[in-house]
Amino acid sequence: MDVASPEFWVAVLQIIAIDIVLGGDNAVVIALACRRLPEKQRNLGIFWGVFGAIALRVVLVFFALNLLAIPFLKILAAVLLLWIGTRLLQPEPANNGHHIDASTTLLGAIKTIIIADAVMSLDNVIAIAGAARDSLSLVVFGLVVSVPIIVLGSKLVMKLMDRFPITIFIGAGLLGWIAGDMSVTDAVSKEWVNTNAGYLHWLAPVCGALLVVTTGRWFASRAKTKTAPVDLADDINKPL
Template identity: 45%
Template sequence: MEPTSAVFWIALIQIIWVNILLSGDNAVVIALAARALPAHQQKKAIVAGSVAAIVMRIVLTLVAAQLLLLPWLKTVGALLLVYIGVTLLLPEGQAGGQGAKTATLGAAIRTIMVADLVMSLDNVVAVAAAAMGDFTLLVAGLAISIPLVIFGSSLLLGIIGRFPVIVWVGAALLGFVAGEMLVGDPALDQPLHRVDAMLGISHHSLALIAGGIGAALVLALGKFFLVRHQKA
């Protein structure tokens, strides 16, 4: 596709727009992971995490169709998101949590990369469709999106500093994404459709219910470990 053509620029705008719409949960993870760092390292974590996330998304997009067909991949991803959601609520030393004084830049970046890798499994399909098989267009669109993701993460980090309850909202969001992801696993397709039929609801409604359960699970586990830590 020629960069001088109108089709190229329309597709480029579509990729940037789709990536902005789909990166809200990723920005939440980046902000939550970076909040535990000293102030002088927070910006480094946001920039490094955002760039790494975009690079991984490019790689994922190239193999998205094959990855999404692998059985149990989304189940493993859902479990990882629940774990990450819980650890982001906990102080250092509890289930891998990161404390405000002892978290490291490397640990924060690893958390960002793992969470983004998992959450991007579905997102990359939309990005790949917008790119229409053009690798140059894909890379350009996602690269332009980097400063937008960084801005969103930085903005959230500032808001979290003023309203700590957003940390719990962000953790619940990860649990919600985990629940929805679990329902989308090809290995569980047939049994879950039987559940749909038994409950008399659509598969989309089941995904929303699973998301709600996932959010509640993350919050409940986070509260449990926090109470146990306070009593120790």
Template identity: 40%
Template sequence: MLSLSFLGALLQVVLIDITLAGDNAVVVGLAVRRLEGKQRRIAVFVGVAAAALIRLGLALVATQLLGIIGLRLAGGLLLLWVCWKMYRELRTPDTHAEDGGTAPGGLWPAIGRIIVADLSMSLDNVLAVAGAAGEHMEVLVAGLAISILLMAFAATIIARLLDRYRWIAWIGLLVVFGVAIELIFNGGSEVLSHVG
């Protein structure tokens, strides 16, 4: 039988996931935008599945992660590197190779960018979900599953939009850059407060 605390925690987790999944979906959409049909589906599936495993691992040690000084700063710097790679890709023309539409960089680099960006951006999401879930481990797992599904669904839509409207990719890159700067600022402040 479902208790009120369980349902309340689940509702909180779903709301957090809906709020925070957007940034991750933008990253996935940007990473796969130049891939064609089957490769795009593979990249989204593998990247999002890897993200699910990363998030589950992070969630299991969420409370210990709070104690690691500089983790947000490191995540922000890693995400800044992803932004640089995406910026360089956006500056090159949209040309597809002869081998069935493989994008410059290809399938595996796109999957790699998804994983690195998700690792950088997931910490806040995982900590918020873990805090809302409380002692309900099943709510934590359900919340992570919901966030992964939302990210995959939204990323597919975003990638299609990026195909048609290139300027949206630049806005997406600015969103991801903003998240990186926020992580660097918050993480840097945290490090400075412990140093000083």
């Protein structure tokens, strides 16, 4: 893909948006893993932990790009991406799901960051592979730009998401958009779509984005209804 083409920069922006939306937890993991290090070692722990996490993610995405060339795998990945986008709109659990043991040594903190990032990176890897459109250079460029944003600006990004919830919906919709695009560019569907239904190249992403947002909102509203506190005063005043 040509660096001067609009498609290149659209894909770069998609990768950056994916990492910011899905990578907030990674910044929390880094903070938790390094919190017991001496002050002088914390920056080193963050730097090498992030460096290792980026390198590992590039390797994972490289394999994902090659695997997605296998028939039906893009369609399966698109289904998984739709689920990930829907999950993104669900209420956060009370403990945020973080169980990271802080290390007292620099090497231990770096190892914790890299292992935790590998475990948590499935959604990022699939989404980035879909947005990269078979270009590893796009993956590297997007990660190099976005990961420092996550680490250095994680608190700002989280506050932005808290203050403007629509940014979460935009991120979830982006995942649905990429899933729709992946479904019509699979090895078994690409040729048929190009020949008989070219309009699916824009219709499928739109439908994917709408499906994620509407389904995610519906599940979120159901979850809030189930967890809503019961008004004891109303129960006491009810007639027997």
